[in-house]
Amino acid sequence: MTARTDLLLELRGVHTHIGAYHILHGVDLAVPRGEVTMLLGRNGAGKTTTLRTIMGLWRASQGSVHYAGRDITQLATPAIATLNIAYVPENMGIFADLTVKENLLLAARGASHAGQMDSTRLDWIFALFPAVKKFWNHPAGKLSGGQKQMVAVARAIVEPRDLLIVDEPSKGLAPAMINNMIDAFSALKAAGCTIILVEQNTQFAKRLGDEVAIMDNGRIVHAGRMAALAQDEALMQSLLGLSI
Incomplete structure (x- = not known):
């Protein structure tokens, strides 16, 4: 599999186990450079595990994580952080x-x-x-x-930062603060930062996302342009059970 030159981050067939639990089942995720990629899915779909695997907090048991053309699968978290990657966990x-x-x-x-x-x-x-x-x-x-x-x-x-990864940035925010957060991420993107956001707020995702990947049962079940998904009510309902 040849890496696309416009990708900053790519997960290839990633499996992650946490103890006896098999959480990720062959995740393929492509994150284009300079864009906002939304990672959506129901609770328990594997979104946070995906972020933690990227950061080396949990180790991929199979597959690989490539960043800027480099295989970082086996790197320790501090070494990954030195690559100009920042991670904001759900608990902040x-x-x-x-x-x-x-x-x-x-x-x-x-x-x-x-x-x-x-x-x-x-x-x-x-x-x-x-x-x-x-x-x-x-x-x-x-x-x-x-x-x-x-x-x-x-x-x-x-x-x-070259890459910013944030887990549920709009969680618990008032509408005015959500607007402020959207403006901030838009400014970061304009400054050249690539962004991955896990979100439950589909309106937030619709307004900010360029790309979207939807997870279910530890796999990516849909990937494409956010605008196209936002226009397909039936597909959104079938993938998430939600209206956007």
């Missing part, structure tokens, strides 16, 4: 006792204090997520769920 991974500033500082390479962080980059993040600036010196654990989600994404992009 916020350090509750640290301030927003301290949370971002932890992800800023080569900065030992806030004054060494890239001020231009920070201003850009503040424009994307005004709450990050507003609560800069507040304990992150005191923020609302939506504000924590913004801090988590801001921390992931405090350094420029």
Whole structure:
């Protein structure tokens, strides 16, 4: 199988076991460079396991993961993170006792204090997520769920990233915050970042996605352009049992 040159990430026949459980059953996933790929599916379909396998948090028992033409299947998670890949898990991974500033500082390479962080980059993040600036010196654990989600994404992009992977970014967000998150991801894409998003909110997916892959029972059962799927009500119903 020859890799397409326009793909940044490709999973080929990936199987993942967690203990005695066989979760992924031959996942084939192609992520085009510079686009937003939505990973959709019912609860328990294998979406989070797919993300964790990409990041090396769970090891593929069969198949391979290729990033920028390189096989990263056997790399440890810290080594994968050095490839300019950032991952925001569903639980956000916020350090509750640290301030927003301290949370971002932890992800800023080569900065030992806030004054060494890239001020231009920070201003850009503040424009994307005004709450990050507003609560800069507040304990992150005191923020609302939506504000924590913004801090988590801001921390992931405090350094420029080639690939951003986010698990359910709109979960629990008010409509106004969802619009803000969509604007932020659109700006990241315009800046050249490739994005993979796991989502349950189909309206969010419809507005933001370029590509879509739908999972069921640990497999990709549909892949194509998001706009085409959004126009096919019957297919959406059959794949997800949902109306988009």
